[in-house]
Amino acid sequence: MFRSRSKQKLVQISLLSQIWKVPRRTQPCYKPWNKYGIATSAVDFALYLLLRSVLDELRDQKIEQFAEKLTGQDLVDFVNKKQNLWTAKLYSKFESLSNRVKRGMLGVKHMALSADERRNLSPTRFSSMYIPEQFDSREHWDMCPSIKNIRDQSSCGSCWAFGAVEAMSDRICIASKGKIHVSLSADDLLSCCRSCGFGYADYHIKLSEPMEAWQYWVHNGIVTGSNFTSHDGCKPYPFPPCEHHSNKTHYKPCHHDLYPTPKCEKTCVPSYHDKSYLQDKFYGEHAYAVEDDVLSIQKEILTHGPVEASFEVYEDFLTYGSGVYKHVAGAFDGGHAVKLIGWGIDQGVPYWTAANSWNADWGEDGFFRILRGVDECGIESGIVAGLPKLPKLNGTDAKSKDKFDEFAKLNKRFASLTKDELRRFFGAKKLNSLKKAKFAAEENYANIDIPKSFDARDQWPLWSCWAFGAVEAMSDRICIASNQTKKVTLSARDLLSCCNECGDGCDGGFPLLAWEHWYNKGIVTGSDYISNTGCQPYPFPECAHHNNNSHLPPCNANLYDTPTCKYECSNSYSKSYSSDKYYGEATGNRPFSLLENVTRIQLEILNNGPVEAAFDVYSDFIYYEKGIYKHVTSDTIGGHAIKIIGWGVENSTSYWLIANSWNAEWGENGQNFFSYISNLIL
Structure with a gap:
């Protein structure tokens, strides 16, 4: 005992x-x-x-079998008699709720770190630092009031959203050295993050995964929003606090059933006049998991602030009153997410300190302590966190602020668009498929002579400079491999409309799968809209979406529908559809991805010609005018695919030479220069 x-x-x-x-x-x-x-x-x-x-x-x-079935007062009496680490008490109002509602308030799919997450762990684990015996974020960063704030998720399984936005808010304050005090909106994350799960979740449907919330913060941003009572910010929480875990009476009883997930509204409440919904967003720079050992978690909290932790909840946790919690009795109820803010030792017992989201009437004024060092209920094996992106970019601040060449200009046509409208121009989907892709074998490049600069246009006369990433590079490589005897422009339309496995046509696709399609099914010829030559020319006209002084007409207000796949050529073309096809090399290697090795990329371009590259687009990229682009500030908009045709060095700065697909009025005659790029597809 x-x-x-x-x-x-x-x-x-x-x-x-x-x-x-x-x-x-x-x-x-x-x-x-x-x-x-x-x-x-x-x-x-x-x-x-x-x-x-x-x-x-x-x-x-070991938990005795009969103890697993205990509930109510019997469970409380058993816990208090069995041990003295913590004190249990019966919350009569909570006991009156149905099992569906009780379990529905626990909305997390708890799991150990996946293989993918282990490849993206917090770098602080490698840091060498002194770890104090006691640490409390509330005291260490006392200029950040959000750390001390306890929220209430009410009758909604939104703990995963609260654990995330609470830690994010704290980290924004900490990273800004107390200059930015913000309360990110649990409602915005809960209602608009479709990849996070089903908003609220009970015990028989799919549950939410906290890492998805942090990824959403990075890619989509989250607006401000306080609790229901203060009703501050762009999107305050829509559900009132309630007495679901306490015998106190200054809150009304909780709703008898779970609230439905709020509708995703991308507007601020009428009382919020400070900013628009898009202007109010805060973004993460990076989301990651924290290695499941005590020292790594402590280093992460010491360095960047509170983290989100998910763990397994048993019936006895719902009776927690005070002390250092350890599971003693009761059945498993579900997964729960909280904010971990520090650690300490109580009479020789090591513990973590956590902030819950069941209002300040529960536990130790809304906080609780849990045994540290044994992965109690999985508390140490489900830690996620991220870094905030500071500051945000406004259109009038589009000029580069570092020592790279001035590359930005305010483009009036772009500045008037919302972020959702801007995303129309970025159609390369995030390449999770790269994780399963075949990579080109690594080689020893020590004895290979790579020229300081190289431009494929000087080496080979390329005939497809202004099409799109994949078909551009494919057309170039056909010309190069044939010693310039075959000069073709492959059809972007054929690939766009007939590659069902590539993605969503005009709504975006996966670059690697485009090359697989070329290898397996072939692509016919087809020029741009104006030339109208080849088997399947491009069906959409050029437009002035990226230039203030264009001779072209404005772009269509909405995305064009993806053209219907047709296995036939235009009436004026002499060949049949099947006879006009060009295929990727059938006797050599299948399409492959290049690892992020500059020399390997250069060697591939030297030997075989331009490559396709997919990259993350930030808001500052849309203001590019000239010079060497490097991401300076602002948030992500989406993914984009282009063609790399060479490299060089200017004023000691190395760059890639890029061909874009936004017509010749954009950038430097349709091209631009990058300081670095990865995710190359062949």
Whole structure:
């Protein structure tokens, strides 16, 4: 029983710690020996062995079968008799709710870090830093009031949204050194992030994954919004606080059923006059997981602020009153997400401090503590976080602020568009498929002579400079491989309309799958709209969407519909559809992706010609006029695919030479220069 052996060990730890007061000696991750494997002191070694034995014993404790079925007062009595780490109490109002509502308030699919997430872990785990024995974000960053704020999710399984926006708000304040105080909207994330899950979730439908919320922050941004009572910001929370976890009476009882997920409204409430919905958004720079060990989590919190944690909730957690929680009894209810803000030690017991979203009447004024160092209920294996993007870009601030060439100008046609309208021009979908793609083999490039500069237009007369990423590069490579005996322009229309597996036609597609389509099914010829030559010319006219002084007509107000796939050529063309097709090399390698190695990319272009590249587009890119582009500030709009035709160096700055598909009025005669680019497709 914990009240005997383990309690005696904790008393010994506490006494030894008071006699030998040195920080970190009661840390679960502390090792009491130096780099030579020699114990630093007898007291150190004794403390370490005692603490590890206590934690191992707590971790290995089995829940008795009858205890798993306990509920109500019987569960509370059993918990308080079984151990003295924490105190349980019966919340009568919470007990009166149905199991569906209780479990519906837990809206997370808890899981250990996936293989993909492990490839994108917080870099702070490699940092060398002093880890204090006690840490509380509320005290360390006392200039950030959001850290102390406890919200209320009400009768809605939106814990995943609250855990995310609370930590994001804190990190914006911390990153700005207390200059930006903001409360991001749980409603905006809850209602508009379709990839996050179903908004609220009960025990029998798909649950939400916190990492998706942080990715949404990076790619879509989140507006401001306070709680229901204060009703501040662009999108305040729509549901009132309620007494679902407390016996106090200053809140009304909770709604008898789960609220439906609010409709995604991309407008601010009428009372908010500060900014428009788009102007009010805050974005993340990067989203990542945190490695599932105590030291990595502590480093992340110390460096950047609170994190979001998901864990498994059992019936006894709903009775938590105070102390250091450890699961003792009761059945599994679901997954829950909270904000982790620090850690400490209570009578020799290490714990994490967390902020819940069940209002300040619950637990320790809305906060709770949970056992640290044994992955209690999975609390250490589901940590996610991210970095905020500061500051945002406004149209009138479009000029570059670093030492790179001035590349920006305010484009009136672009500045008048909303972000959703801007995304129409960026149709390369994020290449999750790259994770499964075949990569070109890595080679030793030490003895390869790569020229300082190279321009494919000087080496080969390219006939397809102004089509689109994939068919441009394919057409160039046909010409180059045939020693200029075959000069064709492959049809963007044929690829756009007939490659069903490539994506959504005019609404965007996956570049790598376009090359697979060329290899497997072939592509016919087809020029631009004006020339109207080849089997399937492009059906849409050029327009002035990127230039203030254009001789071209304005672009269509809406996206064109994807053309219908037709296995026939235009009436004026002499060949049949099947006889006009060109295929990727059938005897060589299938289409492949290049790893992010500059020399490998240069060698591929030298040997075989231009390549297609997909990259993230930020708002500042749309103001490019000339010079070497480098992302300076602003948020992401979408993905874009272009053709890389060469490289060079200007004023000691290396660049890639790019051919875009926004007609010759854009950039430097339809081209621009990048300081770096990745995700290359062949």
